[in-house]
Amino acid sequence: MLEEFLSHIREIVSLNMKKCINDSNxxxxxxxxxxxxxxxxxxxxxxxxSGKINNxxxxxxxxxxxxxxxxxxxxxxxxxxxxxxDDDKYRRGKKSCHIEFGEANAILAGDALQTLAYEIICDDKxxxxxxxxxxxxxxxxxxGKNGMVYGxxxxxxxxxxxxxxxxxxxxxxxxxxxxxxxxxxxGQIGNLNKNETNALxxxxxxxxxxxxxxxxxxxxxxxxxxxxxxxDSDIKNKKSTYATVVGIEAAIKKSKNLSKSAISDLEILExxxxxxxxxxxxxxxxxxx
Numbered sequence: 398m399l400e401e402f403l404s405h406i407r408e409i410v411s412l413n414m415k416k417c418i419n420d421s422n423x424x425x426x427x428x429x430x431x432x433x434x435x436x437x438x439x440x441x442x443x444x445x446x447s448g449k450i451n452n453x454x455x456x457x458x459x460x461x462x463x464x465x466x467x468x469x470x471x472x473x474x475x476x477x478x479x480x481x482x483d484d485d486k487y488r489r490g491k492k493s494c495h496i497e498f499g500e501a502n503a504i505l506a507g508d509a510l511q512t513l514a515y516e517i518i519c520d521d522k523x524x525x526x527x528x529x530x531x532x533x534x535x536x537x538x539x540x541g542k543n544g545m546v547y548g549x550x551x552x553x554x555x556x557x558x559x560x561x562x563x564x565x566x567x568x569x570x571x572x573x574x575x576x577x578x579x580x581x582x583x584g585q586i587g588n589l590n591k592n593e594t595n596a597l598x599x600x601x602x603x604x605x606x607x608x609x610x611x612x613x614x615x616x617x618x619x620x621x622x623x624x625x626x627x628x629d630s631d632i633k634n635k636k637s638t639y640a641t642v643v644g645i646e647a648a649i650k651k652s653k654n655l656s657k658s659a660i661s662d663l664e665i666l667e668x669x670x671x672x673x674x675x676x677x678x679x680x681x682x683x684x685x686x
Contacts, residue, residue: 399676403442406463410441413464417517427498427506428513432471434489435625439608439681440466440580446673447584447597454587455523462532462583468514469536470576473545475507482553490625511540528586539579548572557635565642566606573612574605581674596662600678603659608681610652613638614645615686623686656682 411433418429441463448459478485478493479500486496495503518524518532538544548571555568581601585594615624617640640648656678663671663678 443580449670458523461521465514472507472510539575544575569609573609577605600659603655607652607655610639613640652682
């Protein structure tokens with residue numbers, strides 16, 4: 398069920414992003430090169446799965462928000478791969494954007510994807526003006542100076558330093574977890590039930606941390622062909638990861654426990670249509686790529 402669902406999400410979100418990006422100039426070529434590459438689209442899937450338990454948002458708007466968050470995520474990957482950041486040469490099974498188009502064009506493509514993410518929300522006719530503001534606020538909070546950007550800063554600052562478990566959890570929660578949390582909550586636009594949204598917020602925080610912990614594990618245990626990206630980045634940059642701080646076995650246990658706890662937060666609500674969110678929570682901790 399989950400693979401069929403994610404396959405459908407990848408298809409419709411990719412088609413929508415292709416319409417949004419176009420192909421009229423070289424920057425759009427670079428944008429499309431990265432945004433339309435084969436990817437897991439977990440964040441888009443979380444928006445759609447969250448939206449299935451929310452009767453206050455249209456399918457069209459869910460597609461807009463799913464596309465927006467994937468554009469935003471792709472921008473972050475392009476910039477993360479740059480020589481001045483993680484210096485990764487492969488992403489999503491092919492050369493990183495800066496390798497294919499040059500560093501300057503990759504930076505510009507990332508910038509353009511970020512602004513496009515906001516533009517398509519503004520153009521959505523099914524969202525009210527207030528709802529658009531809420532959506533944009535959620536994304537900016539997740540990605541800005543107190544979210545993903547700050548997490549990336551801390552990640553770079555921690556290179557060649559010994560850090561503890563609390564510090565690595567904080568980095569992961571900011572760098573990766575915030576955008577995953579944002580995805581779940583974007584699916585709840587229009588839902589005024591505080592019990593539901595509070596439970597979903599707790600759920601999203603846990604799976605966001607679990608996602609990055611699993612990434613850390615896979616970077617050690619998997620290979621470039623399976624992951625579609627470089628697996629020596631953390632070693633090369635002398636970075637601490639959850640797996641190196643507490644050990645692989647403890648990291649695996651932590652990720653799985655976070656997933657189980659997140660699922661418990663959802664099951665308490667006894668809502669219909671939560672199966673996909675539960676399956677996504679399991680997938681995040683048990684995936685192999």
